[in-house]
Amino acid sequence: MKSIKTSIMVALLLLFNINVHAQKEQKWSSIIRDNESSWFATNEAKAIAENVLLYQRNIGGWPKNIQMQKPLTEAEKKNLIILKTDTHEVTTDNGATCQEMLFLSKIYAQIPDERYKNAFLSGLNYLLEAQYENGGWPQFFPLKKGYYTHITYNDDSMVNILNILKQIIDKTNYYSITPPDATIKKAQIAFNKGINCILKTQYKQNGVLTSWCAQHDEITLLPANARAFELASLSGQESAKIVLLLMSLKNPSPEVITAVNSAVAWFEKTKITGIKIKTETDENGKPNRVVVQDENAEPLWARFMELENNTPFFCDRDGIKKTTLAEIGYERRNGYSWYTNEPAAILKKYENWKKKIEPELVAPAKKSEITLKDEFNIVVDQKGNGDFKTIQEAVNAARSYPSKRITIFIKDGTYYEKVKVHAWNTTISFIGESQEKTIITYDDYFNKIGLGRNSTFYTYTVLVEGNDFFCKNMTIKNTSGPVGQAVALNVNADRVMFTNCTFLGNQDTLYTSGEGTKNYFKDCYIEGTTDFIFGDATVLFENCIINSKSDSYITAASTPKDTMYGYVFKNCKLTADKNASKVYLGRPWRPYAKTVYINCEMGKHILPEGWHNWSKPEAEISSFYAEYNCTGEGFQPKTRVAWSHQLKSSEAKKYTIENILDSGSTPSTKQWYLKNN
Structure with missing residues (x-):
């Protein structure tokens, strides 16, 4: 009996050791x-x-x-x-x-x-x-x-x-x-x-969305090289998991749906049939991967494909492209995954996914034709619990030159779209559910637009051309990064009001244009790097936070000649990121630029000289830059450039909301704002 028990114990110990060894x-x-x-x-x-x-x-x-x-x-x-x-x-x-x-x-x-x-x-x-x-x-x-x-x-x-x-x-x-x-x-x-x-990183090939690269430049978002044998290219493998993630989203936005549809079309276009990868023993007795013909093989996709035409390629550590797997050396041929079958799972799931999100696939043109319960009160909710899922659909469906104000209530969400309020969309209000969570974002920038010297003006996330526009409680962003000119908000309309809003970008965040137009920004947050508030409109900024992200210039006014007021900042706070320590209050984009700061708190990042002439000596005579009763380490009136001004109290009294915004505007801008705030 003892020997039997001993044998069992030994067997169990051996089994345990085998399991532990296998585990390790x-x-x-x-x-x-x-x-x-x-x-x-x-x-x-x-x-x-x-x-x-x-x-x-x-x-x-x-x-x-x-x-x-x-x-x-x-x-x-x-x-x-x-x-x-x-x-x-x-x-x-x-x-x-x-x-x-x-x-x-x-x-x-x-x-x-x-x-x-x-x-x-x-x-x-x-x-x-x-x-x-x-x-x-x-x-x-x-x-x-x-x-x-x-x-x-x-x-x-x-x-x-x-x-x-x-x-x-x-x-x-x-x-x-x-x-x-x-x-x-x-x-x-x-x-x-x-x-x-x-x-934003889904690659456009000749204007058509395709897939993704294994790496994208963190600034430009364009496909980028990694290791010598990992050249910028469209990836059959990495793109698969990206699409599966997008397909898992509940209530996908139109942009997500478009991204999935485009990627699936690309997977169909680039699948390789009639071959399989087989491991054979080479002449030295080592395992070796080869491509063999097989009419019954499941489809494969190349790990790397040319950005221009989807042609598969292979590389050794010398970074030289080859057209077949057999052309590269043994180490890379057998030590890297050059083909994948992962997109096959997407193609199998795609039809069921389409059926589930069928309501989302209704064409925007048809949506804009629906009869609204209340055409003067429209709700946008990207989750589908409103009249429209996108802001642009709501704008497009709004009555032109309406008899009374149209209010578009926008529920919390990140709306990745380029929004244009057309000239005929007058008397429209955008009311966000919250400043922090109602977000409109896009990522166009100068070189991406590529329309020549005026490309900046097409980079907007939101463009307002309809007069009497009012906006409250939302964030408008250009997320292209520090890549040059990239506008978040472009306003080219009269009697435009923004209150309790956030504007985020880098260079050229906020563009206010239109000779003779008047705009009002109250209780807003505006940030950027270079000339991030620029244009020729007359604008009052009141109780706003103006944040500089780098050493550069806050304003670049292009005020028309003989215009009474340009940019006026009242009771604003000028702040900066940690790395910004040398910031100018402004420089003249055009010779008659006008910018005035009244009762503003200026951080130490503001340079003692305050203003810059943009290497235009003549602008020192024609422009008008002034301050009054400001505070903070950055307010150093004695060291300002000689051609700037410190207003007298009698002069500062003229900078009222009525004088700044009502001159030349009908009806009264101040009264319009008070009525609609």
């Missing part, structure tokens, strides 16, 4: 994904969790290509503790950080150790911090020099991040750890920005 030989990613939930309650899982905690940097992320399950020596543990403050090589590449967060979530569900929860939340904060303002993510954060700064779709890096955020904001309980409400809100904002970035 598993890849780190498969350990996380392939094990049953109960395994995460084992001592083995707890031991691995200690390694995961040790490898995490204080910044919140992890380095890549670490087999976390491998036992650590005491010396290795001490070294990892020392490395806690090191921020080098922290990344989301090759699944790093994302997969460690998944592991922590799974073990926390079985063993609610607060250290696991805190490490997960630290990882989430790392992802949020790493995001670019334009919505993309770099491969490494903090940034690592070289191609690593590009927006990285490679190996699904950015899609992995967005999927984490989506699970959290949708509260699916896929992750066992629930972040605080404030973090969930940040995740929602980050997710929306990420989707917008995806829409």
